[in-house]
Amino acid sequence: MPRERRFRADNLMETIHTVAWMKQVAREARRNERILGLVPTMGALHEGHLSLVREAQGQCAPVVVSIFVNPTQFGPAEDFQKYPRTLEADRAALQKMGVDYIFAPPPEEVYQEGFRTFVDVEGLNARLEGRTRPGHFRGVATVVLKLFEIVQPRFAFFGRKDAQQVRIIRQMAADLNLDAQVVVCPIVREADGLALSSRNAYLNGDERRAATALYRSLDAVQREIAAGERDVARLVAAMRRVIDAESKVSLDYAEIVDADTFEPALALRKSCYALIAAGVGSTRLIDNALIDADGEAVRVTV
Ligand code: AMP
Numbered sequence: 001m002p003r004e005r006r007f008r009a010d011n012l013m014e015t016i017h018t019v020a021w022m023k024q025v026a027r028e029a030r031r032n033e034r035i036l037g038l039v040p041t042m043g044a045l046h047e048g049h050l051s052l053v054r055e056a057q058g059q060c061a062p063v064v065v066s067i068f069v070n071p072t073q074f075g076p077a078e079d080f081q082k083y084p085r086t087l088e089a090d091r092a093a094l095q096k097m098g099v100d101y102i103f104a105p106p107p108e109e110v111y112q113e114g115f116r117t118f119v120d121v122e123g124l125n126a127r128l129e130g131r132t133r134p135g136h137f138r139g140v141a142t143v144v145l146k147l148f149e150i151v152q153p154r155f156a157f158f159g160r161k162d163a164q165q166v167r168i169i170r171q172m173a174a175d176l177n178l179d180a181q182v183v184v185c186p187i188v189r190e191a192d193g194l195a196l197s198s199r200n201a202y203l204n205g206d207e208r209r210a211a212t213a214l215y216r217s218l219d220a221v222q223r224e225i226a227a228g229e230r231d232v233a234r235l236v237a238a239m240r241r242v243i244d245a246e247s248k249v250s251l252d253y254a255e256i257v258d259a260d261t262f263e264p265a266l267a268l269r270k271s272c273y274a275l276i277a278a279g280v281g282s283t284r285l286i287d288n289a290l291i292d293a294d295g296e297a298v299r300v301t302v
Pocket of ligand 1: 157197
């Protein structure tokens with residue numbers, strides 16, 4: 001078989017359930033100097049996930065998509081049990097795209113009896129998502145480090161949808177001298193602006209309509225900035241106004257933060273994020289816009 005076909009024999013995608021076999025495949029890819037790309041997900045795949053896969057396929061072969069609902073990143077009162085699990089549909093979508101491997105281990109493969117080692121990216125993990133979801137980023141950093149060890153990717157693809165998560169993973173990769181290069185991909189949205197999320201499946205009709213408030217609050221920031229507004233407090237107030245006007249949506253936080261520290265930005269300087277988190281019914285959603293300031297010129301990417 002020609003060498004470059006080795007990872008796509010007959011276009012058959014392989015689903016790997018054990019750490020040992022995944023490591024074996026990763027080792028072989030490395031030995032053959034293949035550029036392995038990893039797309040970590042929790043499954044219930046949507047177009048946002050698939051955009052990461054497409055990006056990975058443009059840069060890497062083979063591509064591994066991990067599907068693992070990671071128990072350590074869910075709080076005790078969170079939706080770990082009811083989180084959507086749609087492995088067969090996920091598999092069909094990835095097969096159609098020509099993905100090489102799915103890594104879908106059961107929890108006990110990843111967390112063996114007696115597991116007691118965690119990664120904490122201090123400081124960056126304490127505010128915003130980390131404050132509302134204590135321990136969340138410790139679970140995320142730990143599982144991503146484990147995935148990097150098991151899959152040995154040269155590139156790993158993440159969505160800007162989870163901006164604080166990406167910042168934390170980048171910090172971990174730098175601090176721990178990890179080989180994987182972290183690639184950040186744009187947010188994929190519905191036609192009405194709602195950012196795609198596996199949790200959107202929880203929304204009923206009214207909630208689905210109300211959920212666009214998150215996007216609309218970011219759009220308000222974009223419009224205010226286009227109209228010349230530069231004051232951070234007034235921009236945050238504009239975000240809040242949109243959320244407050246929607247009775248089905250309860251604000252968790254609306255902030256404009258420095259993209260490096262994730263501390264509140266005092267002025268629009270360098271890169272910032274407008275971050276929003278809100279409950280829609282019993283579903284918690286997050287979204288963000290990237291604000292790039294260069295002198296008076298400010299570019300907003302929602
Ligand atoms: P999850 O399955 O929610 O853990 O997400 C897996 C990856 O997909 C993460 O890197 C997310 O940031 C990314 N992702 C989720 N939703 C979107 C979206 N709407 N656009 C782009 N990337 C996304």
